[in-house]
Amino acid sequence: MKMRVLLSVVVLLSLVLTGMALAEEKAAVEKPNFEKMSGKDMYKMLCKGxxxxxxxxxxxxxxxxxxxxxxxxxxxxxxxTHKEVPCQMDPKSKVVDHFDKKMLKKIRKFCVDHAADSEQPMTCG
Ligand code: HEC
Incomplete structure (x- = not known):
């Protein structure tokens, strides 16, 4: 009998831990680390859509x-022009709500570095 109780506790505990790990993974997917992301990757993820x-x-x-x-x-x-545009992922918010100064600085640099009259005009792949 005691063994059974112990077993249930172990099973329950591992379920809880798996759930926590999954939740953490989900949060990581929802909140990318923009600090570490390049302007190009942010353009792809946030503008290209x-x-x-x-x-x-x-x-x-x-x-x-x-x-x-x-x-x-x-x-x-x-x-x-984007202050009234609803975000695709979260239509309750506006596009501009999802960008801070640092992010825009990087995306701006990517666009400027690869503008039509730059040395390396580029689409973003
Ligand atoms: C949720 C959709 C959405 C996202 C995300 C978005 N845009 Fe736009 N964008 C629009 C719409 C809609 C317009 C047209 C706005 C208008 O005509 O008033 C527009 C217009 C533009 C224009 C035309 C010039 C202007 O100001 O109207 C440029 C350039 C542009 N977007 C670049 C970007 C860049 C760069 C990003 C990422 C930093 C971005 N957009 C993110 C929807 C989006």
Whole structure:
């Protein structure tokens, strides 16, 4: 009898631990570490979804615009034109709510470095 109780406790405990591990993994998937992510990866993850070929919002890759246009965009237009656009993943929030200064700085650099008039014009793959 005692053995049975012990066994149930062990089984229960391992279930709880597995559940916790899974929850942690899920949280990690939902919250990527943007500190460590490159501008390119952030563009792919956060901009491309709305701006690939045939998107309603228009197709935009770094080489869609020239340097000056990207600079203007990140210096003001983005905040202006995306403040009312609902986020795809979480439509209760707006696109701009998901970007902080550091992230935008990196994405801006990626776009500028690969703008249409740069030395290495690029789509983002
Ligand atoms: C949830 C969808 C969504 C996401 C995410 C998104 N955009 Fe947009 N974007 C739009 C829509 C919708 C418009 C059109 C806005 C308008 O016409 O007022 C737009 C417009 C633009 C334009 C055209 C110029 C302008 O200001 O209207 C550029 C360039 C652009 N987005 C780049 C980006 C970049 C770079 C990112 C990532 C940092 C991004 N977008 C993220 C939906 C999105």
């Amino acid at each position: 709305c701006h690939q070929a045939d998107s309603d919002a228009g197709e935009y890759t770094p080489m869609s615009l020239i340097t000056e246009q990207w600079e203007e965009f990140f210096d003001g237009d983005f905040a202006e």
